[in-house]
Amino acid sequence: MGRAIVITSGKGGVGKTTSTANLGSALALLGHSVVLVDADTGLRNLDVVMGLENRIVYHSVDVVRGKCTLQKALIKDRRLDNLWILPASQTDDKDAMTPDDMRRIVTELKATHDFVIIDCPAGIEQGFKNAIAGADEAVVVATPEVSSIRDADRVVGLLAQHDIPARLIVNRISQHLVKRGDMLSQSDVIEILALELLGTVPLDDQIIATTNRGMPAVLEGKSAAAKELMRIAKKLAGLEVEAPENVGLFTRIGRALGLSAQPA
Amino acid sequence: MWNNIRNMFSGKSSRDVAKGRLQLVLAHDRTGLEGGRLQEMREEIAAVIARYVQIDANEVEIEIETRSRETQLTVSSRIVTRTA
Numbered sequence: 001m002g003r004a005i006v007i008t009s010g011k012g013g014v015g016k017t018t019s020t021a022n023l024g025s026a027l028a029l030l031g032h033s034v035v036l037v038d039a040d041t042g043l044r045n046l047d048v049v050m051g052l053e054n055r056i057v058y059h060s061v062d063v064v065r066g067k068c069t070l071q072k073a074l075i076k077d078r079r080l081d082n083l084w085i086l087p088a089s090q091t092d093d094k095d096a097m098t099p100d101d102m103r104r105i106v107t108e109l110k111a112t113h114d115f116v117i118i119d120c121p122a123g124i125e126q127g128f129k130n131a132i133a134g135a136d137e138a139v140v141v142a143t144p145e146v147s148s149i150r151d152a153d154r155v156v157g158l159l160a161q162h163d164i165p166a167r168l169i170v171n172r173i174s175q176h177l178v179k180r181g182d183m184l185s186q187s188d189v190i191e192i193l194a195l196e197l198l199g200t201v202p203l204d205d206q207i208i209a210t211t212n213r214g215m216p217a218v219l220e221g222k223s224a225a226a227k228e229l230m231r232i233a234k235k236l237a238g239l240e241v242e243a244p245e246n247v248g249l250f251t252r253i254g255r256a257l258g259l260s261a262q263p264a
Numbered sequence: 265m266w267n268n269i270r271n272m273f274s275g276k277s278s279r280d281v282a283k284g285r286l287q288l289v290l291a292h293d294r295t296g297l298e299g300g301r302l303q304e305m306r307e308e309i310a311a312v313i314a315r316y317v318q319i320d321a322n323e324v325e326i327e328i329e330t331r332s333r334e335t336q337l338t339v340s341s342r343i344v345t346r347t348a
Binding site for chain 1: 277278279280282283285286287289290293294331332333
């Protein structure tokens with residue numbers, strides 16, 4: 001029996017879909033069988049972020065309406081053997097599906113896969129209610145901004161009402177801006193939201209470039225954001241992970257020379 | 265260091281300002297209490313306290329603060345002590 005994890009945030013544009021695509025791909029790279037579910041009916045985007053937009057035949061609303069089986073609606077990723085995506089409908093409304101419909105789909109997917117990662121739409125209305133319906137746990141994505149954290153806080157409250165345990169990803173942090181006193185730090189965000197931290201993904205130009213190509217960054221693996229997303233995926237999978245390398249050049253040189261015994 | 269110099273002149277960094285604003289707005293969001301309603305409550309509480317002890321109604325302070333998802337409401341006031 002697999003685990004269903006919903007990736008949510010309240011506010012739009014903070015990196016839910018990118019996180020879903022990358023965490024799912026990373027978990028598949030680690031050898032797990034993974035299905036990504038786009039729960040954003042009417043405004044689907046997981047397909048383009050994954051670069052699978054030209055391969056969609058059926059979607060989740062077709063499954064609900066009995067037009068096809070769930071297995072038939074799944075698209076298999078060509079880069080990874082054990083990764084699938086269930087697209088959303090682009091032409092229906094959020095009310096084309098109910099929380100019960102979503103729960104049935106997720107339960108069926110959990111029977112045959114290790115991870116079902118659900119890309120939640122922005123907002124806290126019908127689409128959100130559908131997206132969290134089948135979830136065993138949640139990952140809340142927030143950027144270090146007042147508006148994002150405020151919306152994330154609303155979502156954290158709603159998840160608690162539904163007894164869904166949540167953990168946090170702080171996305172697009174710039175250590176440079178934090179040091180200058182012009183950005184909330186990861187500890188500020190943790191303190192305010194009072195959630196367990198999964199990881200802090202740095203602001204990284206490479207994410208834009210890989211997204212342009214429809215390639216999840218973890219599959220290229222070189223950028224700082226990709227490394228952190230990989231680390232988060234390992235944590236999700238329950239693997240032991242090292243603390244992120246977040247030390248200055250001189251400390252690293254010093255450590256290499258054996259000058260500092262204690263890692264910062 | 266540049267940051268320290270700037271803070272010396274202008275007070276808080278934008279990071280601190282953001283944090284303070286967030287804590288306040290979340291206290292309101294989590295309690296469902298709008299900022300204006302809080303002031304109305306302050307006046308009502310001041311009136312109640314004034315029935316028992318002598319206070320200056322304008323000095324009654326109301327504070328709503330949130331930490332680790334717990335929200336704390338604090339009302340404080342100086343009591344005017346009678347001189348014998």
